[in-house]
Amino acid sequence: MKHSIVLLFAVLVAASPALAQSTGSERTVEESYLQQSLETMIIREQAYGESKDSKLVALQYIREAVEGGRTGPDIQAALEFLATESTYTIIRSGGYGRPTNNYPDVRREAAFLLGKFKTPEAKDTLLKVALADTEPMVIAAAIRSLGEIGIIENDDVTQAISFIVNRFDILMPDNSLAFEAIIAFELLAEANKGIADPAAIRAIMRIAEGNYIKPVQDRAKALLTKLRQYAAAGK
Numbered sequence: 001m002k003h004s005i006v007l008l009f010a011v012l013v014a015a016s017p018a019l020a021q022s023t024g025s026e027r028t029v030e031e032s033y034l035q036q037s038l039e040t041m042i043i044r045e046q047a048y049g050e051s052k053d054s055k056l057v058a059l060q061y062i063r064e065a066v067e068g069g070r071t072g073p074d075i076q077a078a079l080e081f082l083a084t085e086s087t088y089t090i091i092r093s094g095g096y097g098r099p100t101n102n103y104p105d106v107r108r109e110a111a112f113l114l115g116k117f118k119t120p121e122a123k124d125t126l127l128k129v130a131l132a133d134t135e136p137m138v139i140a141a142a143i144r145s146l147g148e149i150g151i152i153e154n155d156d157v158t159q160a161i162s163f164i165v166n167r168f169d170i171l172m173p174d175n176s177l178a179f180e181a182i183i184a185f186e187l188l189a190e191a192n193k194g195i196a197d198p199a200a201i202r203a204i205m206r207i208a209e210g211n212y213i214k215p216v217q218d219r220a221k222a223l224l225t226k227l228r229q230y231a232a233a234g235k
Helices: 002-047 052-067 073-084 104-114 120-132 136-149 156-171 175-192 198-209 214-234
Strands: none
Touching: 002 052, 002 073, 052 073, 052 104, 073 104, 073 120, 104 120, 104 136, 120 136, 120 156, 136 156, 136 175, 156 175, 156 198, 175 198, 175 214, 198 214
16 A cells, blocks of 8 residues: 555656646646645655655655655654654564664654754654663764754753763763764854853863864864853853
């Protein structure tokens, strides 16, 4: 059934330019609406499918939708599901044993794409991913997307990122994750004309002075300088 839906959508997409030319602007609007409705249906069906291939198809269509400026609530809901699957929705073979829906690369891509949705709901989902997921690459993607969204409410985002930086710094410093944290702090500072959260400042200093490669340390030091400039400009 799902393969039939995908095939039907592909046929309609291929045919839509010709249909638009032959039926006028009113028909073009109808075709556009039909195309988007089918796209949303395919994304939903594939995202909630059982196989990894199904989810990768969903992500492919979501990526194309986002690049085309189509970021509706149904697409966001599918991404939120894909980003949190196996963390909040666990399927086990026979009800026991290891999860059968644990796809970190799917969660990472979903977390990355959620950064394109500038909504409080997307931010809240990414906070859950960053704090609950166990894969550094997924956490790093969620952190970057939190920075891209740029929303700070009661320092919830900066404190969550700071907590994650400190946790990994104690257990096992991760250069990639630390770098993504710095990028996120940079984006948040740019969107909010600075960062006033002391926990964030301490986390950035920890990276600047910690056991990280020099490019990561230098980026953290540069950010500290930029934050001082924001603070001076705000006085």
